[in-house]
Amino acid sequence: MYKVLEKKSLTPKAFIIEIEAPHLTKAGPGQFAVIQRTLESERIPLSILETTDKGAKFLVEVRGRSTLELEVRLNESREIAYVEGPAGVPFEVKNYGRVLLLSKNWGIAPIINVGRALSECGNKISAIHVGDTSENVYLINELESFSGSVRVFTEDGSVEEGNVQLAFRDYIDCAGKPDLVVCAGNNLDSSLVVDVCREEGISVVSMVNTYMLDTIGLCLVCRLLVNDEQKLACVDGPWFNGLEVNWDYLLARENLYEDEEKQALEKFLKQLEREKLRSRR
Amino acid sequence: MAKKIRYLDRNKEPMLEPSERVKGFREYALGFSVGLALDEANRCLFCKDADQRCIKGCPINVDIPGFIKKITEGDLVGAYKKLIETDIFPSICGRVCPQERQCEGSCILYYDTVRERKAKGLPVSIGALEKFVGDFIRVSGIEIEEEASPPTGKKVAVIGAGPSGLGCAYDLAKKGHEVHVYEALHKAGGVMRYGIPPARLDREIIDYEINRLERLGVKFFYGYVVGRTISLEELREKYDAVYISVGAGRGKLGLKGDHLKGVFSAIEVLTRVNLMEAYRFPEAPTPVDLGNKVAIIGGGFTAVDCAITSLRLGLETHVVYRRTRETSSARQEEWDHLMEEGAQIHWLTQPVEVLGNEKGEVLGLKCIKMELGEPDESGRPRPVPVPGSEHVIECDSVIFAIGQQANPIAYQGLLEITKWGTVKVNDRYETSMEGVFAGGDAINGGDTVVRSLAHGREAAKFIDEYLKTKKWSFTGGS
Numbered sequence: 001m002y003k004v005l006e007k008k009s010l011t012p013k014a015f016i017i018e019i020e021a022p023h024l025t026k027a028g029p030g031q032f033a034v035i036q037r038t039l040e041s042e043r044i045p046l047s048i049l050e051t052t053d054k055g056a057k058f059l060v061e062v063r064g065r066s067t068l069e070l071e072v073r074l075n076e077s078r079e080i081a082y083v084e085g086p087a088g089v090p091f092e093v094k095n096y097g098r099v100l101l102l103s104k105n106w107g108i109a110p111i112i113n114v115g116r117a118l119s120e121c122g123n124k125i126s127a128i129h130v131g132d133t134s135e136n137v138y139l140i141n142e143l144e145s146f147s148g149s150v151r152v153f154t155e156d157g158s159v160e161e162g163n164v165q166l167a168f169r170d171y172i173d174c175a176g177k178p179d180l181v182v183c184a185g186n187n188l189d190s191s192l193v194v195d196v197c198r199e200e201g202i203s204v205v206s207m208v209n210t211y212m213l214d215t216i217g218l219c220l221v222c223r224l225l226v227n228d229e230q231k232l233a234c235v236d237g238p239w240f241n242g243l244e245v246n247w248d249y250l251l252a253r254e255n256l257y258e259d260e261e262k263q264a265l266e267k268f269l270k271q272l273e274r275e276k277l278r279s280r281r
Numbered sequence: 282m283a284k285k286i287r288y289l290d291r292n293k294e295p296m297l298e299p300s301e302r303v304k305g306f307r308e309y310a311l312g313f314s315v316g317l318a319l320d321e322a323n324r325c326l327f328c329k330d331a332d333q334r335c336i337k338g339c340p341i342n343v344d345i346p347g348f349i350k351k352i353t354e355g356d357l358v359g360a361y362k363k364l365i366e367t368d369i370f371p372s373i374c375g376r377v378c379p380q381e382r383q384c385e386g387s388c389i390l391y392y393d394t395v396r397e398r399k400a401k402g403l404p405v406s407i408g409a410l411e412k413f414v415g416d417f418i419r420v421s422g423i424e425i426e427e428e429a430s431p432p433t434g435k436k437v438a439v440i441g442a443g444p445s446g447l448g449c450a451y452d453l454a455k456k457g458h459e460v461h462v463y464e465a466l467h468k469a470g471g472v473m474r475y476g477i478p479p480a481r482l483d484r485e486i487i488d489y490e491i492n493r494l495e496r497l498g499v500k501f502f503y504g505y506v507v508g509r510t511i512s513l514e515e516l517r518e519k520y521d522a523v524y525i526s527v528g529a530g531r532g533k534l535g536l537k538g539d540h541l542k543g544v545f546s547a548i549e550v551l552t553r554v555n556l557m558e559a560y561r562f563p564e565a566p567t568p569v570d571l572g573n574k575v576a577i578i579g580g581g582f583t584a585v586d587c588a589i590t591s592l593r594l595g596l597e598t599h600v601v602y603r604r605t606r607e608t609s610s611a612r613q614e615e616w617d618h619l620m621e622e623g624a625q626i627h628w629l630t631q632p633v634e635v636l637g638n639e640k641g642e643v644l645g646l647k648c649i650k651m652e653l654g655e656p657d658e659s660g661r662p663r664p665v666p667v668p669g670s671e672h673v674i675e676c677d678s679v680i681f682a683i684g685q686q687a688n689p690i691a692y693q694g695l696l697e698i699t700k701w702g703t704v705k706v707n708d709r710y711e712t713s714m715e716g717v718f719a720g721g722d723a724i725n726g727g728d729t730v731v732r733s734l735a736h737g738r739e740a741a742k743f744i745d746e747y748l749k750t751k752k753w754s755f756t757g758g759s
């Protein structure tokens with residue numbers, strides 16, 4: 001059993017946990033971990049936000065049953081049965097020059113992890129974060145702590161209205177082309193960013209989002225095409241040269257389990273309602 | 282009076298009816314009762330030259346007449362002790378070994394291995410007897426003392442908790458070494474846990490065996506992906522020796538259309554259902570979605586296990602294999618079981634393309650019929666396409682069960698490998714890094730549970746020698 005040392009709510013949709021797990025303390029930038037609250041729970045991959053003396057911190061955005069279950073149950077017991085990691089290949093940290101970080105929703109967690117390392121290595125950092133709504137805007141102070149400029153938008157206009165691609169174009173118009181773009185959070189947005197990078201001749205490293213199951217390179221559910229070659233997000237990624245990723249392939253394999261996810265969430269919500277009823281009686 | 286040879290009256294293990302079998306994932310082979318086991322044990326001739334027969338046919342060389350004799354004497358504890366001298370997991374091997382190609386295939390009642398000719402009978406049900414003994418001990422609660430030697434102060438890391446790693450850990454622990462097993466997943470057992478369906482191997486059995494190892498002092502560390510969480514070199518520095526038993530579990534695809542959403546590797550489907558219990562979805566949180574009709578490509582153990590799984594999920598199940606039933610590496614009786622359960626098996630059928638629509642959904646599997654032509658290098662007749670025999674098997678999902686490939690992340694760039702990506706070893710299981718040994722599927726790319734187990738136990742012997750002498754003889758090259 002691993003202890004959850006801290007659980008802090010950021011917005012109604014997101015919280016931070018720190019897990020005590022000695023094997024995570026030496027994780028490299030951009031790596032992730034896989035957690036299961038109980039041995040029967042779904043295996044949830046989570047980007048490492050920050051390593052600590054005792055383990056690592058994660059940002060969890062509540063999106064479906066498993067993340068909701070984590071949120072609810074961790075209030076009852078601060079224990080996690082299984083923590084795998086660090087997994088994936090660390091981001092290649094070196095001096096690229098001017099780096100622009102682009103994050104969507106929870107993508108800000110890996111972006112902060114990578115951005116901090118890039119800044120320590122002498123890169124000049126700017127950042128843009130876009131949330132679906134203001135509930136997906138968090139950790140901006142952390143981003144600011146190592147970035148020269150940070151801009152924040154939301155797609156619903158609750159903060160300044162904007163989307164990733166427009167914000168990126170706007171950035172180029174005002175500040176010129178960066179030497180490197182790093183983006184994370186959402187395949188569709190990343191693919192649009194990559195389109196701009198291709199047009200403008202800018203290097204880009206993106207985190208890809210795929211389903212994951214075993215996360216050790218066995219099942220192939222996380223497969224993608226990079227330079228027409230099959231790669232696995234779990235052991236070869238999650239960071240790839242965005243220009244080489246076949247985004248259509250990734251997008252076509254998204255939402256594989258959408259119906260099931262909806263069903264599982266509904267079922268869990270009903271269970272929570274029942275539990276509430278019971279405790280009222 | 283001379284004992285009458287009972288050539289043909291082989292006892293069959295009782296089975297669930299096919300209609301019952303497909304209702305769920307409980308075991309369908311119910312095992313011998315005491316009466317059946319005693320009667321079957323009495324069929325054995327206790328051949329003096331059994332080491333040229335059944336024992337030789339067994340990859341781990343179980344003293345077969347030895348343990349069967351104990352059954353006939355009513356000494357089941359003795360039979361168990363005899364078994365675990367060589368095969369530490371009799372309940373598992375009795376269930377999953379292809380005995381017809383091993384011990385039972387070389388039983389004198391069925392085939393005379395010394396004169397190399399067919400005999401007139403049916404072999405002793407060695408597998409079912411082995412399973413009976415293992416199950417009897419487990420279910421009876423009799424605790425068999427398995428004592429470890431006094432601590433040697435040496436530490437060994439085992440990477441991967443499949444049968445090979447478990448076998449190695451068991452012997453090293455018994456020899457008094459401190460053994461730490463590093464496993465990436467959240468449960469031990471390897472393919473036995475995430476691949477083989479519970480309908481063939483109840484998970485309680487694996488738990489029981491892991492518990493035996495823990496009682497011997499073996500420590501398990503889950504969530505460690507060697508090569509990512511911790512490197513092989515780091516482990517090598519921290520321990521006196523390392524055994525690599527990471528298997529060769531990476532799935533394989535490879536057909537036009539295999540990017541479609543409804544296309545899965547066998548390992549993905551089996552892991553979802555057997556490890557994560559997706560058959561209980563949504564009670565269990567991990568889903569599986571194969572639609573209503575599934576086509577499974579392949580003809581080995583893995584294809585059979587996928588079919589067992591999809592039938593129990595209630596799906597119309599097609600198995601597509603380019604060769605014939607005789608060349609399949611799965612247990613022959615499994616094909617009969619599958620057909621009884623309603624699977625449609627397309628022998629001599631070569632898939633050529635997965636057909637799908639814009640949305641990434643699978644519509645069908647395009648295939649071509651094959652016929653047997655001239656023998657190939659291995660002497661088996663080569664299947665050749667029948668012109669004009671293209672046809673489409675309509676389905677919502679396609680599962681590739683065409684074998685696995687090496688998963689090299691634990692040793693990539695650090696050890697000499699073969700052209701298949703597996704670890705290169707000498708006949709002492711030594712790799713190109715001193716103090717690092719390897720065995721199981723990680724060195725032969727995919728074989729059987731029992732052979733992996735045998736590797737683990739043999740390697741433990743060489744590891745023990747190395748810990749004492751520090752002699753290393755790997756020279757590479759070959």
Ligand SMILES: Cc1cc2nc3c(=O)[nH]c(=O)nc-3n(C[C@H](O)[C@H](O)[C@H](O)COP(=O)(O)OP(=O)(O)OC[C@H]3O[C@@H](n4cnc5c(N)ncnc54)[C@H](O)[C@@H]3O)c2cc1C
Pocket residue numbers: 216377378379440441442443444445446463464465466469470471472473476477505506507508526527528529530551582583586685688690691720721722723727728729730731733
């Ligand atoms: C579906 C299927 C059905 C089969 N059915 C049968 C059968 O009925 N009878 C039979 O005899 N054989 C069968 N086989 C073959 C048999 O399962 C294998 O030969 C055997 O399991 C190999 O054992 P192993 O210990 O070498 O590897 P595995 O069982 O593959 O175990 C390797 C372990 O290492 C772990 N691992 C991998 N990489 C790492 C890493 N980097 N760090 C840490 N841990 C790692 C894995 O999670 C796994 O637990 C079957 C195979 C499959 C795929």
Ligand code: SF4
Pocket residue numbers: 324325326327328331334335336345346387388389390405407
């Ligand atoms: S060959 Fe058959 S009859 Fe002879 S000892 Fe082995 S199991 Fe018994």
Ligand code: FES
Pocket residue numbers: 211212213214215216217218219220221222223232233234235
């Ligand atoms: S998650 Fe299974 S191969 Fe990557």
